[in-house]
Amino acid sequence: MSTFGEQLKPRFAAFGIIVLLVLGALSIRLWSMQVLSGDEYAALAENNRIREYTLDSQRGRILDRNGTPLITNRPSMAVAVAPSAKNDDDLLLALSTLLDMPIQEIRDRASSLREEALKPRVVAIDVPMDVVAYLAENEARFPGVEVQTIAVREYPMGTLGAHLLGYTGEISEEQLEDAELEGYLLGDIVGKTGAEREFETVLQGDRGYQRLEVDATGSPRRIIEQVDPIPGRDVILTIDAGVQEVTENALRSALDEAHADDFTAAKAGAAVAVDIKTGEIIAMASVPGYDPELFLGGISQVEWEKLTDKDSEYPLTNRAISAQYPPASTFKAITGLAGLEHGVTTEWSTFYCPGRWTEMGEQWPKWCWKHSGHHNITFHTGVEESCDTVFYEIGYEFYKQGDEKLQKFAREFGLGEKLGIDLPGEVRGRVPDAAWKADYNENYPEYIKWLPGDTVNIAIGQGDLLVTPLQVASVYAGIANGGTVMQPHILSAVLGTDGVPVLTAEAQVAHEVNVTDENLAVMNRALMAVTDTGTGEGAFRGFDVAVAGKTGTAEVSGKDDYAWFAAYAPANEPRYAVSVVIEQGGHGGSVAGPAAREILAALLGLPVEHVQATDISR
Amino acid sequence: MVRSAQNRLASRVSVPLLVFLVLLLVYGAVLVQSATSGFTAGSAMFRRQLLGMGIGLIPLAVAWGIDYTKLKGWLGPLVLLDALLIISPRIPGLSYTAGGATSWLAIGGIRLFQPSEPAKLVTIVIMAAVISQYKGRIEKPADVLKVVGYLVLPVGLILLQPDLGTGLVFIAIAMGMLLVGGLQGRWFAVFGVIMVLAGVLLFALPSDYGGLQEYQRNRLLVFVDNEVDPRGAGYNLAQSKIAIGSGGLTGKGLGSGTQSNLNFLPERHTDFIFAVLGEETGFAGTMLLLALYLGLFVTALEISTSSRDLFGSLIAAGVISMWVFQIMINIGMTLGIMPITGIPLPFMSFGSSFMVTNLAATGMLLSVWSRRYGT
Numbered sequence: 001m002s003t004f005g006e007q008l009k010p011r012f013a014a015f016g017i018i019v020l021l022v023l024g025a026l027s028i029r030l031w032s033m034q035v036l037s038g039d040e041y042a043a044l045a046e047n048n049r050i051r052e053y054t055l056d057s058q059r060g061r062i063l064d065r066n067g068t069p070l071i072t073n074r075p076s077m078a079v080a081v082a083p084s085a086k087n088d089d090d091l092l093l094a095l096s097t098l099l100d101m102p103i104q105e106i107r108d109r110a111s112s113l114r115e116e117a118l119k120p121r122v123v124a125i126d127v128p129m130d131v132v133a134y135l136a137e138n139e140a141r142f143p144g145v146e147v148q149t150i151a152v153r154e155y156p157m158g159t160l161g162a163h164l165l166g167y168t169g170e171i172s173e174e175q176l177e178d179a180e181l182e183g184y185l186l187g188d189i190v191g192k193t194g195a196e197r198e199f200e201t202v203l204q205g206d207r208g209y210q211r212l213e214v215d216a217t218g219s220p221r222r223i224i225e226q227v228d229p230i231p232g233r234d235v236i237l238t239i240d241a242g243v244q245e246v247t248e249n250a251l252r253s254a255l256d257e258a259h260a261d262d263f264t265a266a267k268a269g270a271a272v273a274v275d276i277k278t279g280e281i282i283a284m285a286s287v288p289g290y291d292p293e294l295f296l297g298g299i300s301q302v303e304w305e306k307l308t309d310k311d312s313e314y315p316l317t318n319r320a321i322s323a324q325y326p327p328a329s330t331f332k333a334i335t336g337l338a339g340l341e342h343g344v345t346t347e348w349s350t351f352y353c354p355g356r357w358t359e360m361g362e363q364w365p366k367w368c369w370k371h372s373g374h375h376n377i378t379f380h381t382g383v384e385e386s387c388d389t390v391f392y393e394i395g396y397e398f399y400k401q402g403d404e405k406l407q408k409f410a411r412e413f414g415l416g417e418k419l420g421i422d423l424p425g426e427v428r429g430r431v432p433d434a435a436w437k438a439d440y441n442e443n444y445p446e447y448i449k450w451l452p453g454d455t456v457n458i459a460i461g462q463g464d465l466l467v468t469p470l471q472v473a474s475v476y477a478g479i480a481n482g483g484t485v486m487q488p489h490i491l492s493a494v495l496g497t498d499g500v501p502v503l504t505a506e507a508q509v510a511h512e513v514n515v516t517d518e519n520l521a522v523m524n525r526a527l528m529a530v531t532d533t534g535t536g537e538g539a540f541r542g543f544d545v546a547v548a549g550k551t552g553t554a555e556v557s558g559k560d561d562y563a564w565f566a567a568y569a570p571a572n573e574p575r576y577a578v579s580v581v582i583e584q585g586g587h588g589g590s591v592a593g594p595a596a597r598e599i600l601a602a603l604l605g606l607p608v609e610h611v612q613a614t615d616i617s618r
Numbered sequence: 619m620v621r622s623a624q625n626r627l628a629s630r631v632s633v634p635l636l637v638f639l640v641l642l643l644v645y646g647a648v649l650v651q652s653a654t655s656g657f658t659a660g661s662a663m664f665r666r667q668l669l670g671m672g673i674g675l676i677p678l679a680v681a682w683g684i685d686y687t688k689l690k691g692w693l694g695p696l697v698l699l700d701a702l703l704i705i706s707p708r709i710p711g712l713s714y715t716a717g718g719a720t721s722w723l724a725i726g727g728i729r730l731f732q733p734s735e736p737a738k739l740v741t742i743v744i745m746a747a748v749i750s751q752y753k754g755r756i757e758k759p760a761d762v763l764k765v766v767g768y769l770v771l772p773v774g775l776i777l778l779q780p781d782l783g784t785g786l787v788f789i790a791i792a793m794g795m796l797l798v799g800g801l802q803g804r805w806f807a808v809f810g811v812i813m814v815l816a817g818v819l820l821f822a823l824p825s826d827y828g829g830l831q832e833y834q835r836n837r838l839l840v841f842v843d844n845e846v847d848p849r850g851a852g853y854n855l856a857q858s859k860i861a862i863g864s865g866g867l868t869g870k871g872l873g874s875g876t877q878s879n880l881n882f883l884p885e886r887h888t889d890f891i892f893a894v895l896g897e898e899t900g901f902a903g904t905m906l907l908l909a910l911y912l913g914l915f916v917t918a919l920e921i922s923t924s925s926r927d928l929f930g931s932l933i934a935a936g937v938i939s940m941w942v943f944q945i946m947i948n949i950g951m952t953l954g955i956m957p958i959t960g961i962p963l964p965f966m967s968f969g970s971s972f973m974v975t976n977l978a979a980t981g982m983l984l985s986v987w988s989r990r991y992g993t
Contacts (some may be wrong), residue, residue, distance in 0.1 A: 007756050008931075011798050012923050015935065018797075019915050022946045023908050029953045030908075033863040034901040041863025045897075048860065049876045216857075216881040 048223065054116070054185075057175045057205030058151060060232030062165060062195055064241040065280075067490055070165055074154035077127045078297065079135065080120035081110040082144035091142060091444070098131055099124045101300075109298060112170070114187040120146055121187070124423060152296045161244050163286045163318035164237075164423060164490060166194020166207035167295040192295075194318065195237060195490060197424050199536040200495050205232030233502070234495040238280035246602035247271050247283040250595035251580070253610050255287065256593065258563065258585035265560050266591075269582035270319035273599050276477035276577050278507040278567060279486030281421070282603060284470075286319040321426040324466040325581055328554035329386045329588065330566040331410075331461030333479060333523055336383055339394040340519040342401070344579030347522040353377050353389035359396055366392050369553070383526035384534035386551060388460050395459025399452045406458060407433045412513040413475045413477050414485055415467060421488045429471055432464035440464075445569065449486045462555060472579035476566045478513055479523060480548070480574030485511035524548055528571045538613030539593025545604055546571035549596065551588030560584035565592035569600050575604045589613055619767050630988035632921060638914040639980055642934045642965040643671055645907065650968050653887040653894045656879045663887065663968060670970025673976030681981025685989060690747050690929055697771065700740045703733040704775040731971035734776060738791065739978055741772050742936035745792055749799035750929040756801045765796070782820075782834060783959035787943055789813075794939025795932050798922070807881045836956035851958050854890070857882045858952045862896030862904075869900030887968040889960055892952045907966070911945060921987045930986035 033041065046159040062071040079099060085091050086107050096103045101124060109123040132147050152170055171188045175181055180201060184190065190204065191197035208229035251269045259267035273283040307316050317323060339345040355373030357366045368374065368388040374381075382390030398406040410416070416431035422430040430436070434450035441447040457463025467475075470488060478485035487510040493501040515556050527548035531540040535551040549573040552564025562586035578599045585591040590613045601608045650667045654660040689696070692882045706723050707713045713724060723730045748768050752761055776785040793809070821838075823829030830838070837851045861877035870876065875897035878886045886894050896904050915938055922934035941964050948963040950956025962969055964976045 008798060008800060008928075011754075011800060012919065015794065015797055015938070016919055018794075019912075019919070019938065019942050022942055023912055023915075025955075026907055026946070026949050027905065027954070030901060032902065032905050033859065033953065034865055034896065035867055037863055038866035038901075041860050041864060044860045045864035045877055045882075048857075049880050172886055195703075213876075213880070221880065291774070358868070452775050 004137070013520075019346070026070060049213050049215075051214050051218075051220075053210045053212065055208035055210055055227075055229045056151070057207050057229035058231040059153070059168075059189075060199075060203040060205065060495075061234045062199075062203070062546070063234060063236045064239045064244075065237065065282075066240065067236070069156050070161060070237070070239070070241065072154045072156060073151045074091040074298075075149050076125045076152045077132050077152045078122045078125045078148045079127050079131075080122045080146050080148050081106065082118065082120045082146075083111055083114075084118075085144035086110040088144075091145070093142070093454045095123075095145065098134065099127065105300060112187070116187075119187075120144065120148075122150065122297060124153055125150065139373050153292070155292055157241060157245075159240065159289050159291050161239060161284075162194075162289050162292050163316075163320070164194050164239065164281075164284045165292070166191055166196035166198075167292040167520050168192060168196050169295055170298065193316070193425070194423060195235065197427065198422050199235050199491065199494075203232040206230040231497065233497070234499075236492040236495065236501075237490050238275070238278075238282065238492045238505075239284070239490060240282050242372070243273060243283040243599065243602045244285065246608050247273060247285040247599050248287070248289070250598040250610075251285055251287045251582070253598070254563070254580065254582050254585060254591050254595040257612075258582055258591045261586050261590060263560050263584055263586040263591070265584040266582055266586070267313050267584070268319060269580070269585065269592075269595075270323065271578065271580040271595060272320050272469050272473040273576055273603055274470075274477050274488055275486075276481045276574050277486065279474075279477070279488045279510065280492070280505075281488055281490045283599065284318070284320045284490070286317065286323075288315040290315040291558045318423070318425060319581075319583075320469045321421060321423055322468075324427050324429050324468050325465075325562055325564075325583075326465055326554040326556065327467045327472055328552035328562070328564050329461055329463040329476075330472055330550045330552035330564045330579070331458075331467075332383060332391050332464065333527065333550055333566075334410050334413065334415075334475060335391050335394055335406060335459045335461075336379065336526065337479070337513075337515055337519055337523050338398070338406050339379070340522055341409065341515055342398070342405055344394050344397045344401075345390075347378070347380050347525070349379045350380070351377050351382060351387070351390045351393050353382075353581065357389045357392050360456065363416065364453055366453075366456065368392075380522070380526045380529065381521045381580075383522060383523070383550070384529040386530075386535050391459040392456050395456040396452060398459070399455035404433050406455060406574060407431050407511075410458075410465075412511060413471075413478050414511045415471055415475070419424055419470060419488050422491050426470070429468055430464060430466040432458065437464070458558065461552065469579045469581050472564070472566045472581075473577050474510075476548075476550075476568045476579065477577035478511065479520060480568035480577055481526075482517065482520060483515045484509055485513065509586060524571060527567075529581050531567070535589045536567075536593050538589060539597050539611060541611065541613075543597060543601070544606055545600070547597075547600060548574070549593070551593060553586070553588045554581075556584075561586055563588045563591040565589075565596040567596050567600065569604060578603070627816070631846050632638060632917060632984060632987045634913065634917045635921070635980065635983060635987070638910055638917060640911050640963075642914065645910065646966045647671070647707060648872065649891060649895055649966055650887060652875075653878060653891055654968065655793065655873055656881075657887075666970065667968055667973070670973040673970065674974040677974060677978035678981035678984075682988065684985055686743075686930055686933060686982065686985045687927065687989065689743050690750070693744065693747050694736055696740055696744050696747070697768070700737055700744060700772050701775060703737040703740065704772055704779075705961040706733045720981065731974070734781065735971040735975035737772060737984065738774075738784075738940055738975060741769075741788055742791055742795070742933055742979075742982070743962070744768055745795050746929050746932035746936060749795055749932055750927070752800065754800035754928060756796070756799065756805070762801070762805055765792075765801075776936045780831070781960075782830075783947070783961045786947070787940060787961065790943035791936050791939045794942070795936045796824075798935040799928070835862070855951075855954055855958060857884065858890050858893040859954050861890075861893040862952060865897040865900040865903075868899050869896075869898045869903055872898050874898060888962055889948065889967065890952055891967050892894070892949050892963055895966070896952070911941075915942065918983055921983050921990075924990050926987050926990050926992065930989070934983055934986050937983055940979065941976075 013099050053438050086565050092103045110121050142154045168189050169192045175285045191200040208227045211225040212305035213222050255266050270286045353368050355371045378385050410431050420428045438448045458465050468562045474485050487508040491505045494503040496502040530536045531549045536549045540547050547567050547569040549567030554562035563582040565588050566579045568574045578596050580592040580595045582591050594611050598608050651664045654663040696983045723733045773785050820830050825831045861883050875882045877897050878894045920937045922931045925931040944961050947956050947961045951958050962972050
């Protein structure tokens, strides 16, 4: 090394060290990034290039027992908005005008939670073609907005059977936690009520997915993996669309009838028709109804409020299974059978009806609906004429015998508990007893004791007794079926992709009632007399088939009377049972009876005609 | 004698330097081929890069052949050449603007080269000539001012283009040469303070008054805070880090980098080519490159210390400083530990002016080496 080199040796050394430091620092950083954190970066790189898209499965159809489609699918032009657009006020305003929707609603829908965070959310469906064309022509002015063709539910029968069929909507957080719906994701469209909800997992099918490799602009380069969706299965219900239609019309006619009778508060009702040998529900109706179309693509806030407002009569409620009423005189069939079974009465035992009944003491008088009294009256005629006194006497005797035999008998029919129909929202009803009363009035010691009047009230289907229309239909089906109550159900079969059933519902016994054939025959004769010469005579005058039925007029505190009719037919060889209730409809014989007649006519293939009946008895 | 002829040849040629150069050129060619393979004009770009290497052999040979000691006497003309080179893109009819900077020389609209590249080498020779006058001891303020004066001219002109990155390369070259050239330690402290103040001023002033442009600000800020400018500089940096990190130990294979081939990586054949290397060859590949660089520097340092005079020593030190600084800034930028500047990676990045310059610089090293015992 030269002399200057010796002199500058420390300088060269420092220079060399700087070079080594630079290369060393870079090496350490590379070791950290490539070796220590390599997997994390590799995951980020994979995340960059791979996009996974779900491929929605086509939802299964719902058909009636004859294969008539009740719910199918149809394509719809939908406008979807990316969540990123939710803060673009100008864009939202333009969309609001274009789609005729409130800005806030578009914003809410665009920002709804989704598993796929960046996927555009559908904000409007069934968008008119001119709007679609406008959006396509002005794409640049609507960033993040796209038009999609999506499949939505189609209701070929309109509002028919809306309650039992149900509607669909986006999965709720509650449903996401439902064990049955495991694997569902935010944003999935699922059944919310009715059969749509009950058979959700069958109808839904399995979503497929597609894994794509995309470049930096998001354009797909190739498909890495694709799993095709498996369409949902078609479901066949036990419902007969024709009978269902007659049933719904009958309820509406009954409301008109009630209004004509000056029961102007009558706005709601329900009816059930069941096959007594199989438990198949042939028709199930509830009024007022709603249009399931409103829920497609998400129901608007305004419409939702209309359907759930407390002044709305709650049109979304399926009153046939979710509402409970006092059964009134329709319960006399149970009280009567219990009396016969326990030797409290025979077919031709005689009672005395003074009109005002004071057996429990002068301070607790009870009135027969016929204030002038039926005077000497047999059990048979007591059913036929719905004489309250006959059943007060039977109820009072049950009270005196103790052991709550009447309630126990009622429970044998399945009252006071859910029948377990394959629909969501069924309620239990109530068969009151001493234990219930003590518990219910826990904080009111003076009301805890079970009194004679409690049993007497139950005997005529009043007091604290509550039933659903489905329960009443099942009770009459059980009476018609020799004391065997079949499990009510609406599922008939599930179809495989080839149209062959993969699952068929079997008839199952739900309840066996301890009642002799002789006693059932006694009740059968009495119930036939009801429609022949008794309180249901007007409603069934000229009906070609013998009907065993019972009117009912329920007293509900603060309301007009609720009209009931329960029946089975043909009386000699029963096939179907029906129940009809009209809230605040007035008299069972004149309002509910004619509706039951129309439903039975449809069930039995007879001409459906609306009759005017004037019975104002109970 | 054959033996002495061999010895003479061996004494004139630094075999290790040429070996490392060839290895780097091959490595770079393979990398550019991979990085450009996804482009429509990919093969044309690759051929252009090879052409750049071929053309670069001419200045390499010329620089090797020139007796560098003679250059000392050409200080005036060299300063004039330096200024001309840097100003030339500003001359109407000769300029070509790309990437916001007017840094290309063009004739008839055809891009020729970036004159600031050869200007680096001219500046190295100028600074070496000036610094060597002080025989390894620069202490007096007047001397320091004189040295700095020679530096301010090219740097000032470069900053006017504006090309902050290249300006910094000039400064780094000078600093390395001053370190070897014997500038007293306290002056480095003074320069350090001045640099910091200048940096603050650049940041504080609006761009109309000589401050940084918005994109430059973002590039610097993103180095501090990765969240800044997520669609511009922040995106580039994030994608670069993902590319390098995801290479892991052995990489995804040449031509198989998803970050680069699917266009997530910006400027993958030029400024961010190291990210392609990191992604496709992994830690093994990046270490191999750093090892080649290390070999190059050790050899060059050997040349610097073996020079017959301080002038040659300083030329070699200038070349080393230029390379080390560019590598540090370029690789550091792709790793997120240096701010983003448009400084390419020697022998690796696509671009022929840059390639030719680096080959010429190698020729300068060879010139110093081959004349270490006299001419």
